Amino acid sequence: MNSENSPSNRAFPALIRNWVSLTGLVIMAASLFAFILLFVIDSLAHSSNPYVGVLTYLVAPTFTTIGLVLTLLGLWLARRSLLKVSPKPVSLVIDLSQQRHRRILGWFIVASLTFLLITAVGSYHSYHFTESVTFCGEACHTVMKPEKVTYEHSSHARVACAECHIGPGASWFVKSKLSGLHQVYAVAANIYPRPVPTPIKNLRPAQDTCEQCHWPEKFSGNVVRTYRHFLSNKENTEYSVRLLLRVGGGNPLQHHEGGIHWHINNHVEYIATDAQRLKIPWVRYVGEDGKMVEYRATGFTNQVNEAAIRRMDCMDCHNRPSHRYQKPNDAVDLALASGKIDPALPEIRAKATKLLVQEYATEAEALAKIATELKAQYPNDPRIESAIPALQEVYQRNFFPEMKASWKNYPEHIGHKDWLGCFRCHDDKHTSADGQHKIKFTDCNTCHVILAQGSAKDLEKLDGAGQPFKHPEEEYDPAYFCNDCHTGGP
Ligand code: HEC
Ligand code: HEC
Ligand code: HEC
Ligand code: HEC
Ligand code: HEC
Ligand code: HEC
Structure with a gap:
């Protein structure tokens, strides 16, 4: 009998000759070809394009996998139906003395190795691609635009999104990819929330992210920082504060x-009773001596639910380390201080702030309105020509009407002027059961010392021992919190 026609020899090609397997093979071949082509394009391009990346490293491999699964499924189905006809199992016999067998085996090994190599290169690149700033910040660009733009202007512009959002280790990688799948679906189906909600539930603890670069033990000493402001009067009077922060x-x-x-x-x-962690009625700490102190806000007598307790970490103060939406007042003050907007333009601080905080449907509408309004309010004043693009830039960096993202939707916890911030706990109202301990704010010098305050000239008169705060407005009443009056806007 001619060996070429023996049943064992024909079994494999016969098995694969079914529609399911053949479709699978075609899909596999086409997607592998597409992958190689796209991979070459992506490697040759100077800057990575997020869409080529998505096609190369996510879509093409998905199709290759579907093809592989279909091919195997077809083989399995064909074998099952063959077994029904002749219950004797078809066995695969490889006879290396036959030239045809050697040739087929040779091709099989070459094809498998090529396939494995391509898969290895592909999955390595897929891994890096899904961790890249291009993928996180650009692939779905309308959704991530606010985070991407603010990120690019932050101190962390060179830190990859994944270094804070995922951190090292395989389990967090898998977790993030699983939640990523849901996000891709939400974007495709256009059901994602606007603004994108924070705090991010299940965000990785800061020990695994921030503390990989910032070593808490090294925090010591003081830093001096100047907060420059202007008043909303006709002269845009400067009123700045120079702080020694402890x-x-x-x-x-x-x-x-x-x-x-x-x-x-x-x-x-602590325990927070609202989603944004602005209301904190219960706090406790265990000091280095092992002593535990528990504080309750006045009127909070509830039983404490242990499951709701959160350990304070970097993000409870630095919750905007890389996506900071400047408050309209602060953004205009910065433009005035840096001279981008001329402080000699009468009442410009108030007018510019007012333009920023209006509701606009789109960014284009806002930019157009800023230009026409400023031109109308300062007719024939050449100084307004440079102020317009400066204010438009402020808008583009901090306001994202399409995603409803601005300072209003993202409270910042680092200070206490426009949001409660530190005063969520440091409000003189959190007291220990024995009344011995209080988390205070009235002793302003616990956190900082005011070295100088007032106009640019006053800022030079440094006072090492510190000076009491002189509020620029007469009506200021220290019994109120700053954010009872200050909200970031006019
Ligand atoms: C320095 C660390 C850091 C980097 C780098 C970083 N983020 Fe964030 N991101 C945060 C923190 C912290 C939050 C707020 C977490 C919270 O309050 O739960 C956040 C919040 C977010 C949110 C939720 C919405 C919001 O604004 O609060 C999105 C979306 C986001 N980041 C996307 C990105 C993208 C995309 C990149 C890269 C372009 C990136 N992040 C880079 C630290 C970072
Ligand atoms: C991959 C390293 C890296 C990681 C991770 C990282 N940072 Fe930073 N961070 C830096 C570097 C570098 C600087 C200094 C940048 C500069 O001086 O311009 C910096 C600066 C800062 C500053 C001071 C500048 C400012 O904006 O006020 C703060 C605060 C800060 N980081 C907080 C955080 C927090 C909170 C996290 C975690 C969410 C974090 N960082 C994660 C590298 C990192
Ligand atoms: C109780 C609130 C709070 C916590 C918790 C906190 N910080 Fe800070 N941090 C501050 C304040 C306030 C400043 C100074 C003001 C500012 O930077 O705006 C500061 C300053 C910094 C700076 C800049 C210091 C410098 O020398 O310029 C870095 C970096 C920093 N923090 C990182 C971290 C990291 C990392 C963690 C977590 C391990 C952390 N912080 C936890 C409140 C906090
Ligand atoms: C629990 C700590 C803490 C206490 C108490 C505190 N401050 Fe502050 N204060 C801060 C921090 C932190 C900042 C810096 C915020 C930042 O970097 O954005 C700040 C900033 C300021 C600024 C500058 C704000 C700006 O944006 O121009 C002033 C003014 C100020 N504090 C006044 C006071 C006065 C007055 C008191 C007492 C009634 C007080 N602070 C009590 C932590 C504190
Ligand atoms: C979750 C509650 C909470 C928040 C939010 C918080 N603190 Fe505190 N802080 C405490 C507690 C509790 C103490 C211990 C009070 C005591 O002395 O009994 C403390 C003590 C301090 C001390 C004195 C530490 C020492 O040397 O003994 C400083 C300084 C301070 N906080 C600054 C800040 C600043 C600045 C912020 C905002 C950026 C802030 N805190 C936000 C709970 C908080
Ligand atoms: C009773 C209301 C009220 C309270 C409380 C209050 N302020 Fe003000 N503050 C004002 C008004 C009104 C102005 C003038 C605003 C203007 O001209 O735009 C002002 C101006 C300022 C300015 C200069 C201009 C600006 O907008 O930044 C600073 C800095 C300031 N306040 C800090 C604080 C701090 C810090 C606290 C808390 C310790 C505080 N204020 C509490 C009403 C208040």
Whole structure:
């Protein structure tokens, strides 16, 4: 009998000759070809295009996998129906003495190795691609535009999105990809929320992200920072504050030093009763000496639900380290201080702020309105020509009407002027059961010392011992919190 026609020899090609397997093979071949072509295009291009990336590293491999599954499924179905006809199992016999068998085996090995190599290169690149800023920030560009733009202007513009949002390790990688699948679906189906909600539930603890670069033990000493402001009067009078911020307290060996990063060392925990963590009625901490102190806000007598307790970490103060939506007042103040907008233009601070906070449907509408309104309010004044693009730039960097993203929707916890921030706990109303301990705000010098305040000239008169705060407005009443009056807008 001619060996070429033996049943065992024909079994494999016969099995594969079914519609399911053949469709699978065609899909596999086409997607592999597409992958190689796209891979070459992506490698040769100077800047990576998110859509080529999505096609190369996500869509093409998906089709290759579908093809492979179909091919195997077809084989399995064909074998099952063959077994029904002749119950004797078809066995595969490879006879290396036959030239045809050697040739088929040779091709099989070459094809498998090529396939494995392409898959290895492909999955390596797919991994890197889905971790890249291009993928996170650009692939779905309307949705991520606010985060991407603010990120590009932050101190972390060179830190990849994944370094904060995913961090190292395989399990977080898988978790993030699973939630990513849902997000891709939400974007495709156009059911994603606007603005994108924060805080992010299940965000990875800061020890695994921020603390990979910032070492809390190294926080010590003070930093000097100047907060420049202008008043909303006709002269746009400058009113700035120069603070010595006590950013120490992170080093357990120097506890006596105290300071703002004390919270990291001392295991502070709290419960928030709202989604944005603005209302904090219960706080406790375990000090380095092991003593536990528990505080309750006046009127909070509820039983404490242990499951709702959160350990305070970097993000409870630095919740906008890379997506900071400047408040309209602060953004205009910065433009005035840097001279991009001329502070000699009468009443420009008030007028510019007012234009920023109006409701617009789209960015294009806002930019057009800013230009026409400023031109109308300062007719024939050449100084307004440079102020218009400066204010438009402020708008583009901090306001995203299409995604409803601006300072209003994303509270910032770092200070206490426009949002409660530190005063969520430091409000003089959180007291321990024995009344011995209070989380205070009235002693302003716990956190910072005011070195100088007032006009640019006053800022030069530094006062090492610190000076009491002189509020620019007469009506200021220290019994109120700053954010009872200050909201970031006019
Ligand atoms: C320095 C660290 C860091 C980097 C880098 C970073 N993020 Fe974030 N991101 C955060 C933190 C912190 C939050 C707020 C977390 C919270 O409050 O739960 C956040 C929030 C978000 C949110 C939720 C909406 C919002 O604005 O609060 C999105 C979406 C987001 N980031 C996307 C990105 C993208 C896309 C990139 C890269 C272009 C990126 N992030 C880079 C730290 C970072
Ligand atoms: C991959 C390293 C890296 C990671 C991760 C990282 N940072 Fe940074 N961060 C830096 C570098 C570098 C700078 C200094 C940038 C500069 O001076 O311009 C910086 C600056 C800062 C500053 C001071 C500048 C400012 O904007 O006020 C703060 C605060 C800060 N980071 C907080 C965080 C927090 C919170 C996280 C976690 C959500 C984080 N960082 C994650 C590298 C990192
Ligand atoms: C979740 C509640 C909470 C928040 C929010 C909070 N703190 Fe505290 N803070 C505490 C507690 C509790 C203490 C201990 C109070 C005491 O002395 O009894 C403390 C103590 C301090 C101390 C004194 C540390 C020392 O040297 O002993 C400083 C400084 C401080 N906080 C600064 C800040 C700043 C700045 C912010 C905002 C960026 C802030 N805190 C936000 C709970 C909080
Ligand atoms: C209690 C609130 C609070 C916590 C918790 C906190 N910080 Fe800060 N941090 C501040 C404040 C306030 C400043 C100074 C003001 C500012 O930067 O706007 C600051 C300053 C910094 C700076 C800049 C210091 C410098 O020398 O310029 C870095 C970096 C930083 N923090 C990182 C972190 C990291 C990382 C964590 C978590 C391990 C953390 N912080 C936890 C409140 C906090
Ligand atoms: C719990 C700590 C804490 C206490 C108490 C505190 N501050 Fe502050 N304050 C801060 C921090 C942190 C910042 C810096 C915020 C930032 O970097 O955006 C700040 C900023 C300021 C600024 C500059 C704000 C700006 O944007 O121009 C002023 C003015 C100020 N504080 C006044 C006071 C006065 C007055 C008191 C006492 C009634 C007080 N602070 C009590 C933590 C505190
Ligand atoms: C009773 C209301 C009220 C309270 C409370 C209040 N302010 Fe003000 N503040 C004002 C008004 C009104 C102005 C003038 C605003 C203008 O000209 O645009 C002003 C102006 C300022 C300015 C300069 C201009 C600006 O907009 O930045 C600073 C800085 C300032 N306040 C800081 C604070 C701080 C810090 C606190 C809390 C310790 C505080 N204020 C509490 C009403 C208040």
